[in-house]
Amino acid sequence: EDQVTQSPEALRLQEGESSSLNCSYTVSGLRGLFWYRQDPGKGPEFLFTLYSAGEEKEKERLKATLTKKESFLHITAPKPEDSATYLCAVSNFGNEKLTFGTGTRLTIIP
Amino acid sequence: SAVISQKPSRDICQRGTSLTIQCQVDSQVTMMFWYRQQPGQSLTLIATANQGSEATYESGFVIDKFPISRPNLTFSTLTVSNMSPEDSSIYLCSVGGLAGGRPHEQFFGPGTRLTVL
Numbered sequence: 001e002d003q004v005t006q007s008p009e010a011l012r013l014q015e016g017e018s019s020s021l022n023c024s025y026t027v028s029g030l031r032g033l034f035w036y037r038q039d040p041g042k043g044p045e046f047l048f049t050l051y052s053a054g055e056e057k058e059k060e061r062l063k064a065t066l067t068k069k070e071s072f073l074h075i076t077a078p079k080p081e082d083s084a085t086y087l088c089a090v091s092n093f094g095n096e097k098l099t100f101g102t103g104t105r106l107t108i109i110p
Numbered sequence: 111s112a113v114i115s116q117k118p119s120r121d122i123c124q125r126g127t128s129l130t131i132q133c134q135v136d137s138q139v140t141m142m143f144w145y146r147q148q149p150g151q152s153l154t155l156i157a158t159a160n161q162g163s164e165a166t167y168e169s170g171f172v173i174d175k176f177p178i179s180r181p182n183l184t185f186s187t188l189t190v191s192n193m194s195p196e197d198s199s200i201y202l203c204s205v206g207g208l209a210g211g212r213p214h215e216q217f218f219g220p221g222t223r224l225t226v227l
Contacts, residue, residue, distance in 0.1 A: 031214055043114075043202050043218035044153070087152065091214055096141055096206060097168075098216055100152040 002027045006088050006101035013078055014109050021073040021104045023088030033071050034098065035064050036087040044087055078108045112137045112208055114219035116201075122225045123193055130189045131222045133203030138183035140207025143216065144176070147200040156201075159186040193226045200224070 003026045013019055025033065032051055036044035048057040050066040057064045061082065063074045073086055085105045089098040113136040123129050133142065142159040157165040157178055165178035180186040190197050203219040 032212075034215070036218075041221075041223070043221045046215065046217055049212065049215055089153075096143075096158065096214055096216075097155055098143075098153075098204075100154075102152045 002090055002092055002099040004088055004090055004099055004101035006086075006104050008104060009102070010105040010107070012107045012109060013075075015079060016077045018074070018076045018078070020075070021086055021106070023071040023073070023101055024069060025071070025088070025090050027090045027092050027099075029093040031091045031093050033066055034089045034091070035071070035073055036089065038085045038087055038103070047086075075106070078106075080108045080110050082106065083108045112139065112205060112217060114203060114205060114217060116203055116219040116222050118222060119220065120223040120225075122227065125194050125226055127193055128189055128191045129193065129224060130187050131201055131203075131224075133186045133188070133219055135184045135205050137208065139205040140183075141205060141216075142180060142186045143204045143206070144178060144186070144188045145202040145204060145218075147202060147221070149199070153202065156188070159188075190224065193224075195226045198224055198226045 005024045007022045032049045035047040038044045048064040053068045055066050061076050065072050085103040087103045089100045115134045117132045144156040145153040147153050155168050156171045157167040159165050159178050159180040161180045177189045200221045202221045204216040206216045
């Protein structure tokens with residue numbers, strides 16, 4: 001069974017203070033690893049898909065990286081509007097199902 | 111990406127009643143899914159809505175409790191039947207297989223927040 005573990009559960013940063021969120025995974029044949037952003041009361045917003053170890057994707061202040069066991073979401077010089085819950089999910093080659101982690105709740109303090 | 115809408119956005123219901131949630135996409139998609147997000151928790155897949163055939167349910171979810179329809183490539187409904195307070199959750203529709211996109215990438219609707227009293 002696919003498993004995804006995210007850490008930390010919650011992270012508070014000062015505006016401009018860079019950090020990383022971790023997503024560890026176990027999957028039988030990784031098709032893709034996905035990062036989403038979820039604001040309170042809204043559906044998850046798609047950010048990135050990573051397919052193989054060594055791959056990196058960037059979007060504004062966010063950069064996602066992937067190894068064979070984990071993914072990191074690096075946030076550089078964050079702003080208060082980056083505050084949200086960041087979700088990691090994986091899918092395997094057996095089906096289209098996404099298995100989600102429990103998320104990291106990120107708060108950026110002005 | 112596509113524009114995905116859900117109706118209703120929220121509802122408060124009495125136990126023992128049923129609620130049908132609609133998901134509409136502005137373009138044809140291959141895959142449609144229904145997820146549940148219980149308070150403070152992450153997303154759990156309920157079922158895959160198959161166009162023209164019965165939905166495929168995940169372990170722990172049954173058709174009698176969560177009947178699903180998908181009459182075409184842009185619309186699906188999820189019914190939460192005989193509700194109890196434990197059904198209070200956010201219900202999310204997602205779609206995959208957008209034209210021009212990768213088939214396994216999923217995009218989510220805004221969700222339906224259900225409270226059962």
